Amino acid sequence: MSRALLVERPGAHRLVERDPPEPGRGEVLVRVAAAGICMSDREVYDGHRDPGYVRYPLIPGHEWSGTVEAVGEGVDPALAGRKTVAEGFRSCGSCERCRCGETSLCAGGYAETGFTEPGAFADHVIVPARLLHPLREDADLRAAALLEPAAVIAAAVRAGRPRPGERVAVVGAGTLGLLAVQLLGASSPGGLTVVDPRAARGEQALRFGATGSVDPAGAAELEGRFDLVVETAGAPTTAAASCRLARRGGRVVLTGMFAPGAAGIDPVHLSLSQLEVRSVFGAPSSAWSDAVRAFGLGLLDPAPLITHEFPLERFADAIALVGGGDPKTGKVLLRP
Structure with missing residues (x-):
C-alpha cells in the first residue's frame, strides 16, 4: 500500500491508503525520501492561497527528493533506481515562452506539483520524466529536498x-x-x-x-x-x-x-x-540545472537549514511549526 496526506479542504486533512499509483506514458513513479514544508503549504492548508493557484482536494508537497521506483511507457528504463528531484511547474514545452526557455512563464495554464497536481506528502509521487533532474549516487536525499527553493x-x-x-x-x-x-x-x-x-x-x-x-x-x-x-x-x-x-x-x-x-x-x-x-516566481529549467549542479559540487549545502523532521502521521504537528514564529524553527521535513 501507499500512503498519502490528503487536504480535502482548508483546515481538513486525513491520511489515506491506496494502491501505489502506476506511471503512465512519459511518467515515472518516485518513492519519496523527504518533502519540505514551506509557507506556501501553510497557505494551502489555511485556505489563504489565491484560488487560481490551488485545487482541492489535494496532496500537497512541492519540495521533495526521492528515488525512481518505476517508469512508464516511453521512459528510459535506466532511470529506475536513480536518486532524483523534479521541477514543479508542469510546463507545456511548446508555447512561445517555453520554447524561449522561460518554462516558469508557460502560457499553457498554471499546473504545479503539490498545488494543482498530486504532490509528495506521500510515499510515492508521479511526475513527467522530462521534469526530472537526476542526482549523484552519493547525494544526500534529506538535503536534496530543499533543491526546489534553491532553484x-x-x-x-x-x-x-x-x-x-x-x-x-x-x-x-x-x-x-x-x-x-x-x-x-x-x-x-x-x-x-x-x-x-x-x-x-x-x-x-x-x-x-x-x-x-x-x-x-x-x-x-x-x-x-x-x-x-x-x-x-x-x-x-x-x-x-x-x-x-x-x-x-x-x-x-x-x-x-x-x-x-x-x-x-x-x-x-x-x-x-x-x-x-x-x-521571480518559481524557477525555469535552467535554474533547476544550476541548483542541482551547485549541490553536486558542494557549493550548496542545504542540510544545516533542517531543524525538524516528522512522519506523515504527524503532519498536524509539522504544519503548526511552519509560520509559527519560533526563531528556532528552520526547514521542517516530512519523512514518509
Missing part, C-alpha cells in the same frame, strides 16, 4: 547577474535568504550583507558565508550602497526597502511572496535611481 534562488541569481567584487545584500534570512547567501557567495562578492530582524538568523547567515549582518534599523544607514539586492522575505515593507538599499543604477531581484497591501515601490525613486528591478 528559485538560482533563478534570482541568474536574474541579478552578480559580478566578482560587487557589494551584495540579501534581505531576509529564512530558507531562501540563507540559500541565497551560499549561491551568491560563490560569485566572489566584495561584500555580502544580510538584513534580518532576528539576531540568531543573522548569526547563521554569517556561518553560511555572509560578511555582515544587520537588522532593518541598521540597514537604513546602508541605503544606496549595494550593486545587487536580493529580496527573499516577502514582508510588507521589504520590496520598497530593498530598492532603497540599491545604489543608483543597481539591480534588485524580488523573490518573496507578497500579500496584498504590501508597501509599494516609490516610482520617483525608481526612475531617478535608474534601478533594474526583476521578480
Whole structure:
C-alpha cells in the first residue's frame, strides 16, 4: 500500500491508503525520501492561497527528493533506481515562452506539483520524466529536498547577474535568504550583507558565508550602497526597502511572496535611481540545472537549514511549526 496526506479542504486533512499509483506514458513513479514544508503549504492548508493557484482536494508537497521506483511507457528504463528531484511547474514545452526557455512563464495554464497536481506528502509521487533532474549516487536525499527553493534562488541569481567584487545584500534570512547567501557567495562578492530582524538568523547567515549582518534599523544607514539586492522575505515593507538599499543604477531581484497591501515601490525613486528591478516566481529549467549542479559540487549545502523532521502521521504537528514564529524553527521535513 501507499500512503498519502490528503487536504480535502482548508483546515481538513486525513491520511489515506491506496494502491501505489502506476506511471503512465512519459511518467515515472518516485518513492519519496523527504518533502519540505514551506509557507506556501501553510497557505494551502489555511485556505489563504489565491484560488487560481490551488485545487482541492489535494496532496500537497512541492519540495521533495526521492528515488525512481518505476517508469512508464516511453521512459528510459535506466532511470529506475536513480536518486532524483523534479521541477514543479508542469510546463507545456511548446508555447512561445517555453520554447524561449522561460518554462516558469508557460502560457499553457498554471499546473504545479503539490498545488494543482498530486504532490509528495506521500510515499510515492508521479511526475513527467522530462521534469526530472537526476542526482549523484552519493547525494544526500534529506538535503536534496530543499533543491526546489534553491532553484528559485538560482533563478534570482541568474536574474541579478552578480559580478566578482560587487557589494551584495540579501534581505531576509529564512530558507531562501540563507540559500541565497551560499549561491551568491560563490560569485566572489566584495561584500555580502544580510538584513534580518532576528539576531540568531543573522548569526547563521554569517556561518553560511555572509560578511555582515544587520537588522532593518541598521540597514537604513546602508541605503544606496549595494550593486545587487536580493529580496527573499516577502514582508510588507521589504520590496520598497530593498530598492532603497540599491545604489543608483543597481539591480534588485524580488523573490518573496507578497500579500496584498504590501508597501509599494516609490516610482520617483525608481526612475531617478535608474534601478533594474526583476521578480521571480518559481524557477525555469535552467535554474533547476544550476541548483542541482551547485549541490553536486558542494557549493550548496542545504542540510544545516533542517531543524525538524516528522512522519506523515504527524503532519498536524509539522504544519503548526511552519509560520509559527519560533526563531528556532528552520526547514521542517516530512519523512514518509
